[in-house]
Amino acid sequence: MLSCRQIGFSYGAVPVLKDICFTVEKGRFCVVLGRNGSGKTTLIHCLNRILHPTQGQVFIDDKDMTSLSRNEIARTVSLVPQEHMEIFPFRVIDVVVMARAPFLGTAAAPKPDDYTIAEAALKQLHAFHLADKNFNRISGGERQIVLLARAIAQNARIMLLDEPTNHLDFNNQYHLLSAIKELCRSTDLCIVASMHDPNLASLFADDVIMLKNGRILYHGPNQKVMTPQNISALYDVDTRAIPIGDRKQLFLPKQKMGASDT
Amino acid sequence: MSLYRTSGRLLGLLGLILGAALVISLFSGRIPIHWQEMVTFGIHLLKGQDLPADLVHKELVFLWIRLPRCLMALLVGSALAVSGAVYQALFRNPLVSPDILGVSAGCTFGAALGLILASNVFGLVQVLSFFFGITAVCLSLGLARMISIKPVIVLVLAGIVVMSFFNALLMVVKYFSDPYDELPGIIFWVMGSLSRVSWEHVATMAPFTLVGLILFIVLGFRLNILSLGDIQAKSLGMNPGLFRFILITVSSFMVAVSVACCGQIAWIGLVIPHMARSLAGPEHQKMIPVTALLGAIFLLLADSAARSISSAEIPVGIITALTGAPIFGYFLYKNRNTGWI
Numbered sequence: 205m206l207s208c209r210q211i212g213f214s215y216g217a218v219p220v221l222k223d224i225c226f227t228v229e230k231g232r233f234c235v236v237l238g239r240n241g242s243g244k245t246t247l248i249h250c251l252n253r254i255l256h257p258t259q260g261q262v263f264i265d266d267k268d269m270t271s272l273s274r275n276e277i278a279r280t281v282s283l284v285p286q287e288h289m290e291i292f293p294f295r296v297i298d299v300v301v302m303a304r305a306p307f308l309g310t311a312a313a314p315k316p317d318d319y320t321i322a323e324a325a326l327k328q329l330h331a332f333h334l335a336d337k338n339f340n341r342i343s344g345g346e347r348q349i350v351l352l353a354r355a356i357a358q359n360a361r362i363m364l365l366d367e368p369t370n371h372l373d374f375n376n377q378y379h380l381l382s383a384i385k386e387l388c389r390s391t392d393l394c395i396v397a398s399m400h401d402p403n404l405a406s407l408f409a410d411d412v413i414m415l416k417n418g419r420i421l422y423h424g425p426n427q428k429v430m431t432p433q434n435i436s437a438l439y440d441v442d443t444r445a446i447p448i449g450d451r452k453q454l455f456l457p458k459q460k461m462g463a464s465d466t
Numbered sequence: 467m468s469l470y471r472t473s474g475r476l477l478g479l480l481g482l483i484l485g486a487a488l489v490i491s492l493f494s495g496r497i498p499i500h501w502q503e504m505v506t507f508g509i510h511l512l513k514g515q516d517l518p519a520d521l522v523h524k525e526l527v528f529l530w531i532r533l534p535r536c537l538m539a540l541l542v543g544s545a546l547a548v549s550g551a552v553y554q555a556l557f558r559n560p561l562v563s564p565d566i567l568g569v570s571a572g573c574t575f576g577a578a579l580g581l582i583l584a585s586n587v588f589g590l591v592q593v594l595s596f597f598f599g600i601t602a603v604c605l606s607l608g609l610a611r612m613i614s615i616k617p618v619i620v621l622v623l624a625g626i627v628v629m630s631f632f633n634a635l636l637m638v639v640k641y642f643s644d645p646y647d648e649l650p651g652i653i654f655w656v657m658g659s660l661s662r663v664s665w666e667h668v669a670t671m672a673p674f675t676l677v678g679l680i681l682f683i684v685l686g687f688r689l690n691i692l693s694l695g696d697i698q699a700k701s702l703g704m705n706p707g708l709f710r711f712i713l714i715t716v717s718s719f720m721v722a723v724s725v726a727c728c729g730q731i732a733w734i735g736l737v738i739p740h741m742a743r744s745l746a747g748p749e750h751q752k753m754i755p756v757t758a759l760l761g762a763i764f765l766l767l768a769d770s771a772a773r774s775i776s777s778a779e780i781p782v783g784i785i786t787a788l789t790g791a792p793i794f795g796y797f798l799y800k801n802r803n804t805g806w807i
Contacts (some may be wrong), residue, residue, distance in 0.1 A: 215615075254700045278703030285698050291558050292693055293801075302691050306703030311684040313751050341803075357703070399704035 211260035216235035234404040238415035244398035252281040278306035280356035285365040297335040303357035325357040345376030384417040473752040480759040487766040494770040538663040540762040545675045547761025550735025555693040563736040564721040568628035573601025573725035578639040592726045599722035658729035658783025660754030668726045686751030733790025740797045
């Protein structure tokens with residue numbers, strides 16, 4: 205379980221996050237939505253102390269995160285980062301095995317056991333065939349899968365994802381999110397992911413946090429929060445809902461799109 | 467595991483080449499020394515037998531000039547090469563060399579200052595050079611720390627500021643130096659040469675090279691992670707700021723001692739890590755030892771060439787630049803499809 209109590213963050217004098225309170229239970233897939241610059245990435249980075257919140261506390265179960273060492277945090281919280289252009293042509297397996305760093309001594313290199321764990325993580329995502337390839341030369345979708353495998357190999361109870369579906373094609377977006385959802389269910393993982401597309405959130409999320417100007421606008425279970433009114437307020441554009449059955453709905457702006465053809 | 471050659475065999479092979487380079491280097495120079503004579507020197511040292519009179523001079527040259535010089539080439543070559551590899555990982559930029567934080571510029575200014583102040587005071591040039599090299603790095607780190615956002619880019623910018631400042635100071639020193647006497651001294655010093663090397667230099671350099679080398683090999687896996695950038699390093703449980711500080715400090719000391727003893731020897735820190743990476747792969751546990759061996763081989767051979775090509779000795783910095791630049795061009799071409807340029 206991950207919970208934030210009134211966290212705030214500012215870059216110098218500029219406040220980016222204010223008064224953020226929420227809790228994500230284990231086995232729940234929580235999506236953070238918001239416009240560009242709303243503070244999504246900053247929030248994700250505050251959740252594993254890549255950034256230190258300037259106010260409030262983050263709790264893992266009932267432990268204040270400030271009382272944990274960086275290694276302890278890394279054993280509990282994994283991150284699938286947004287930027288992933290590497291400079292050196294590491295093999296995929298070498299990238300995945302880096303997940304074992306928090307379990308190894310400072311001077312130690314990964315051992316055969318660690319490689320076994322890394323291989324298992326790749327197999328779990330049906331990506332073992334990539335193991336020997338150059339990480340820089342696989343596709344963006346494959347790279348995102350590899351980074352997800354690394355987060356799995358980190359064996360943490362909480363997983364953070366920073367815009368995991370960015371730059372992915374239609375197929376890969378659904379493939380990746382299904383894999384994440386499956387993981388969340390099968391291993392009781394607690395997941396927080398920032399995303400741009402409210403429709404993907406509507407299809408996959410259990411809970412949704414709507415972030416606007418660094419504050420939580422709405423927060424709650426998917427069906428309750430994802431309404432045309434809330435989404436209109438979040439993105440400053442009039443939105444309508446399109447039911448697609450199964451108690452799910454998609455959202456589109458109300459205004460006419462493209463050139464008028466009447 | 468087929469992408470890169472197994473490192474054991476590669477290291478063995480490079481070890482043999484290093485041995486060969488050392489032998490070549492010991493034999494080359496203006497005074498020819500035959501291998502039988504070297505054996506005689508060895509027996510003389512071990513058993514204390516008298517040497518024939520004509521060999522006494524040769525033995526002095528061999529023991530007090532050539533041997534320390536070869537060992538120094540080996541130590542400086544590895545030190546410059548591995549610190550280049552570490553800098554490239556830390557700055558996430560394969561085009562970075564250890565000069566980026568101004569260590570060489572500071573060293574050069576210090577040496578020039580020493581040369582015009584009192585070139586006859588033993589060791590003053592080296593001490594001033596070392597002192598200003600480390601000062602330059604401290605200034606870069608301090609400036610970056612005051613700015614304290616986007617740590618890596620700010621470090622590079624701070625390094626450029628400090629480097630330009632020390633280059634300007636160097637120009638001031640050059641301008642006020644005596645153009646007939648002191649200026650040529652400064653210019654030759656900057657070109658880099660192993661001709662001044664003595665056993666004291668070897669004894670100063672050796673601990674820095676050894677400590678740095680062991681540290682970098684031991685932290686190889688951490689270097690891999692640091693090269694992914696601060697966000698990922700932190701999310702994998704590391705404190706990138708602390709590691710960066712330690713690694714920059716150690717490699718700057720290695721470079722500062724090298725430059726203080728031998729002047730600027732260009733290109734090794736930039737080219738050799740690339741060569742090592744294309745032989746052993748990018749993983750630092752494997753490529754750092756390969757980098758060290760290649761750096762030693764390269765400088766030994768370059769120095770042999772510097773001693774043998776013409777009757778007057780050529781500064782070795784010219785040889786490394788003349789060969790390094792085309793080699794670097796070749797590696798840019800060869801690695802064009804691996805996604806690191």
